[in-house]
Amino acid sequence: MARDHVLAIDQGTTSTRAVVYDNRLRTVGQGQAEVSPTYPKSGWVEHSAEAIVGSVGPLVTQALAEAGLGADRIAAIGLTNQRETTAIWDRRTGCAIAPALVWQDRRTAEFCEKHRDRQAWISERTGLVLDPYFSATKIAWLLENVPNARRRAEAGELAAGTVDSLLIWHLTGGLKHVTDVTNASRTLLMDLRTLRWADDLCDFFAVPRGILPEILPSSGEFGKTLGLDYLPDGLPILGVVGDQQASLVGQGCLHEGQAKCTYGTGAFLLVHTGSNVVPSTRGLITTLAATLGDGPPQYALEGSVFVAGAAVQWFRDGLKAVGAAPEIDELSLHADPSSGVLFIPALTGLGAPHWDPEARGTLFGLTRATSLADLARATLEGVAYQITDLIDAMNADLTSPLADLRVDGGMARSDPFLQFQSDLLGLPLRRSPQPESTALGAALLAGLAAGVWTDASTAVEHLQAGGQTFSPAKDSAWRTAASQRWQHAIETAKSYYRG
Structure with missing residues (x-):
């Protein structure tokens, strides 16, 4: 039986979805359930990391059942996620040490305001602004405020990452601690041009580099499923991308000058700038677009x-x-x-x-x-x-x-x-003829790496009708x-x- 379908997992701010696509990028099965954040204090927004992880299995099972397919028809898994939302977990047990801090969380606003004089340096290095929105101050807050967290992090006992890294850790039985360039570009810790964690940024935010995941291209090998009760071992995860960059792909915006806006919980406007790093003078951010395999880095301008x-x-x-x-x-x-x-x-x-x-x-x-x-x-x-x-x-x-x-x-x-x-x-x-294009973009990237489509233009043709x-x-x-x-x-x- 041909492996000609792709499974996409889309973990968002208020829900998790699993979607099965055929080789023409048509939805043949899906499942969706709410995974709501909580608001313990004014300006605080949290997620249960366990609820995020636990939501995936039943929805994958539901999507495959609706599609009438077994896992033997799945060529690859694509993963897309709410960006910036940050968790820290125990490397041995996989359990989070505290609730994940959601991208909307504002508890680190005082730190950002205190260090506003470093904005020009941070923007030049990362393309971002110093704001609680991004991950670095969230990691630092957890390390400082969860008992023994910093000691355990420096001892190598903990791992930190965005939701993609959290899910990949669990999908691969704890064998892979990885992220893709789009998610890494949202942390305030990755150099925009080298696509590597920067020691000086890690030092500035007091984040031990050893707790961070390996950075990989958006389309390629991220690991294989292991030890799950809802999928067999050995299914490859071949596409990982932050939700808004996934939507850019899912809208067929793969070339310079193409733009999209996704109206979700927040609204996210991205324009593809190709291989050009375009600094903003108007309060926008420069970020990574999805990068295909061994291809050159791709960039975008974004407003959130x-x-x-x-x-x-x-x-x-x-x-x-x-x-x-x-x-x-x-x-x-x-x-x-x-x-x-x-x-x-x-x-x-x-x-x-x-x-x-x-x-x-x-x-x-x-x-x-x-x-x-x-x-x-x-x-x-x-x-x-x-x-x-x-x-x-x-x-x-x-x-x-x-x-x-x-x-x-x-x-x-x-x-x-x-x-x-x-x-x-x-x-x-x-x-878009498909109102939710985030999962679609992750599926396209995974399918490209798996050979379901021979090239990006062939895959994008399936997105144009309607x-x-x-x-x-x-x-x-x-x-x-x-x-x-x-x-x-x-x-x-x-x-x-x-x-």
Whole structure:
């Protein structure tokens, strides 16, 4: 029986998915379950590492059963994951020493602010900004605050890594402590150009280099399954990539100038810059794109918004305004178009290009006439305005402005939202025919390494059919007025929270 299918494991912020793809990248079986973070204090966001690991097996079993396939049809495993979320575990038992700190966690904001004078150096070395978002300060916090953790780390008893490393450790029976270049590029510890852990960065953040995983290309040999009760030994893990770089691949963006935005819990805008390291002068970050085997390093510019779909979740669960997230669309259509309500969804601070961890969500324009429908519309529009800030910053860094944008993720299912986003940007948006392209990208990378497809262009051909395009329906005068209102509001909010 031919091994002509790929299994993708997609471990995200709020759920884990397992998807089986055939050799035309069509979904033939899947399983998904919530794996929710917890919020023990204001600004703290944690995951149970055990829950993350434990979620994978039942979903893989479910996906294979739905596909009607045995593991003997799987050519390779691809893995994609929420980036920056960090765990430390015992090398002997595989058990985490504490909850994993999620990328949204802000507990290290004071450290970042204290060392703001090192920002230029850090940016030049890593392409990133000094912010709690990234992994290094999370590792350091765990080492300092979990009893005996630093002593045990320096004695070689502990391993640290992002979620990909945690899962690979368990998938391979503890034989492999590895990561890929995209995940490593999110730690503040990897040199952007050498693709190696940097001793001076490790020293600065007080992270022992010995606890970190080996860095590998995104498509290649990461190890083989061992000792699992849901998969046989010996299945190769051949594709590993952080979720947003996975989405870039899954949207077919493999060449310079192609861009995508994923609207998940947060929103993530990436433009591929090829083999060029493009520094940002506008608060964006320079990061690694997926690197294929022995090929040259590939780079991207990225802007990250901390709250996108999370704003809709807040509207649903916090305000209890709707029973299900999609209901916000219909409600928003009943808003008064002249209400003037603006919502800045900085529920966990502001990401790029503002990088203001102290900012919080702010509503402008409330009156006695303000309705729930007005708040629904403002919630959707607030996310779109943040992406417009990112596009403006990105165009300032690029030699040529973006001509279009490919979109995916949960909020990309919303037609009213995408139409407003297109109007605000003045760009056509192409919605992916598969709304969740992260698992798709991981599968493509794994399948390439396994020989399911002969080259990347052959695989990408399977991604092109279908999808819907949204074109701008507003003129430039409307866009200018809308932008001015937003900029005034966001600067007012930032000024207020600076005290």
